[in-house]
Amino acid sequence: MNLIERPRRLRRTAAIRALVRETRLSPDDFVYPLFVCEGEGVRREIGSMPGAFNLSIDELVKEVEAARSAGVRSVILFGVPDRKDAAGTQAYAEDGITQRAIRALKREVKDTIVIADNCLCEYTDHGHCGLIEDGEVLNDPTLDLLAQTAVSQAEAGADIIAPSNMMDGFVVAIREALDEAGFEHIPIMSYAVKYASGFYGPFREAAQSAPQFGDRRGYQMDPANAREAMREAELDFQQGADFLMVKPALPYLDIIRAVRERFDLPVAAYQVSGEYAMIKAAARLGWIEEERVALETLTSIKRAGADIILTYFAHELAKKLW
Ligand code: PBG
Numbered sequence: 001m002n003l004i005e006r007p008r009r010l011r012r013t014a015a016i017r018a019l020v021r022e023t024r025l026s027p028d029d030f031v032y033p034l035f036v037c038e039g040e041g042v043r044r045e046i047g048s049m050p051g052a053f054n055l056s057i058d059e060l061v062k063e064v065e066a067a068r069s070a071g072v073r074s075v076i077l078f079g080v081p082d083r084k085d086a087a088g089t090q091a092y093a094e095d096g097i098t099q100r101a102i103r104a105l106k107r108e109v110k111d112t113i114v115i116a117d118n119c120l121c122e123y124t125d126h127g128h129c130g131l132i133e134d135g136e137v138l139n140d141p142t143l144d145l146l147a148q149t150a151v152s153q154a155e156a157g158a159d160i161i162a163p164s165n166m167m168d169g170f171v172v173a174i175r176e177a178l179d180e181a182g183f184e185h186i187p188i189m190s191y192a193v194k195y196a197s198g199f200y201g202p203f204r205e206a207a208q209s210a211p212q213f214g215d216r217r218g219y220q221m222d223p224a225n226a227r228e229a230m231r232e233a234e235l236d237f238q239q240g241a242d243f244l245m246v247k248p249a250l251p252y253l254d255i256i257r258a259v260r261e262r263f264d265l266p267v268a269a270y271q272v273s274g275e276y277a278m279i280k281a282a283a284r285l286g287w288i289e290e291e292r293v294a295l296e297t298l299t300s301i302k303r304a305g306a307d308i309i310l311t312y313f314a315h316e317l318a319k320k321l322w
Helices: 007-011 014-020 057-069 097-108 140-156 170-180 198-206 227-238 250-262 273-284 290-304
Strands: 030-037 043-046 049-056 074-080 113-118 160-163 189-194 243-247 267-271 308-311
Touching (some): 043 198, 049 057, 049 198, 049 273, 057 097, 074 097, 074 198, 113 140, 140 170, 198 273, 227 243, 227 250, 243 250, 243 308, 250 267, 273 290, 290 308
Parallel strands (some): 030 049, 030 308, 074 113, 113 160, 160 189, 189 243, 243 267, 267 308
Antiparallel strands (some): 043 049
């Protein structure tokens, strides 16, 4: 019987399992995505994302403080403006909802990192991530607006700019604009590898940003492509990105691993709204254990190579980590 290898020896008790555990989650790994809307005292639950809310600025401050007490030190903000137009002007308005929210957070909760998502889709009436002409999303003219948005976010006090728009050349455009405006110290967390995914459905309800015609396949990536992901990551790396993000997370663990192995930048992965909604929905039906499954997915994302995880579970699970 000497021939039998016995890995079970290291699984016998909770303490032994903890001793040999290879991957650990910490609230420091998390970025907490939040949706900020107009008004006061607004805390409107998002139908397809139980536990996630549209928050007015006063409520946002409370939520960020509460998450901070639970150990979560980074948030990413998505603005849900009242007014939308073809050029997404509220994205780069000095008094836009996101800019005001950033100012409030920097004033009220000083040691929390405020990341500003940089895209136009929440601010355009057509719901696309850039300017439209003849049914096409224009690339270069959109870059100017994204750069303007980034500068206005940095002026409001954003600690990190996270462009999610998937226009070609967005990192260099934003980098140049930030540098020119004196924000050379502000890092760019690039959504370098962002797939055209069905998993963004609930987010689009939350941000009211569903495209009014067509879809995003003309700029976001084809889910079937892995080599192209390396090309996207390489381009952003060369253009000066400080972080590389892969999005969604769970269906793309192979991509997270590949980016981790190839690039020596911090790798972020976004557990998107649909990933969150699936877990919440199945748990509500009593078909899975919510906390256990959520932690299992987050662990797998970290095990795949992510240093940072953007997740709607950040606050809820910060105190329940393995
Ligand atoms: C904006 C943006 C989206 C998400 C993050 N930034 C939506 C989209 O591309 O349609 C999705 C996040 C999520 O689903 O949780 N472009």
